[in-house]
Amino acid sequence: xxxxxxxxxxxxxxxxxxxxxxxxxxxxxxxxxxxxxxxxxxxxxxxxxxxxxxxxxxxxxxxxxxxxxxxxxxxxxxxxxxxxxxxxxxxxxxxxxxxxxxxxxxxxxxxxxxxxx
Amino acid sequence: xxxxxxxxxxxxxxxxxxxxxxxxxxxxxxxxxxxxxxxxxxxxxxxxxxxxxxxxxxxxxxxxxxxxxxxxxxxxxxxxxxxxxxxxxxxxxxxxxxxxxxxxxxxxxxxxxx
Numbered sequence: 001x002x003x004x005x006x007x008x009x010x011x012x013x014x015x016x017x018x019x020x021x022x023x024x025x026x027x028x029x030x031x032x033x034x035x036x037x038x039x040x041x042x043x044x045x046x047x048x049x050x051x052x053x054x055x056x057x058x059x060x061x062x063x064x065x066x067x068x069x070x071x072x073x074x075x076x077x078x079x080x081x082x083x084x085x086x087x088x089x090x091x092x093x094x095x096x097x098x099x100x101x102x103x104x105x106x107x108x109x110x111x112x113x114x115x116x117x
Numbered sequence: 118x119x120x121x122x123x124x125x126x127x128x129x130x131x132x133x134x135x136x137x138x139x140x141x142x143x144x145x146x147x148x149x150x151x152x153x154x155x156x157x158x159x160x161x162x163x164x165x166x167x168x169x170x171x172x173x174x175x176x177x178x179x180x181x182x183x184x185x186x187x188x189x190x191x192x193x194x195x196x197x198x199x200x201x202x203x204x205x206x207x208x209x210x211x212x213x214x215x216x217x218x219x220x221x222x223x224x225x226x227x228x229x230x231x
Binding site (some may be wrong): 004006040041042043045048056088090092105106107108109110111113 | 151153158159160161162163166207218219221222223224
């Protein structure tokens with residue numbers, strides 16, 4: 001199983017709502033990532049979890065709150081978002097943090113298309 | 118700092134014709150290199166990767182890429198394009214030491230004409 005599963009596939013939320021994005025992998029990977037991708041742009045790294053601890057926060061606004069309940073799950077809690085936060089949110093996982101071990105490529109989920117209205 | 122350049126924003130290829138997508142990188146040593154493909158509204162799928170060894174690497178879906186250290190390039194090729202290959206293609210790099218995130222190029226959109 002080389003799959004990263006993200007739910008929901010689509011989400012529309014108002015600026016005062018609270019919602020969560022979910023990501024799951026069963027490959028035994030110990031590093032998990034959230035990326036944000038705007039239209040016609042490459043993915044931009046938001047957060048990295050390594051062994052269930054937050055190791056990288058790329059200066060992401062606090063209205064985005066990640067959580068890693070266990071080694072297979074990664075959540076992204078959303079609150080008071082702005083319309084400019086509308087994007088495709090991608091989850092990825094790798095055997096370890098990229099670069100700490102050789103031959104560790106990232107596997108990506110299908111993404112959640114988020115629209116903030 | 119490392120960077121990845123994909124000089125072609127769009128490429129149109131006739132179905133059945135050959136394809137080459139360009140990727141140039143900037144890094145002081147030999148990086149780890151990847152090609153990912155993304156269909157509209159979908160996630161990224163890894164096509165192939167280069168870490169070391171043979172500079173010609175084979176990937177899925179009939180793709181291959183050649184690492185050329187002298188040109189700092191990692192171009193993606195396919196001998197005969199199918200309509201289903203129409204997608205966005207991203208070249209990416211990571212350092213070969215220490216922790217470092219994936220650095221993506223800006224992507225090349227491939228259009229396949231009948």
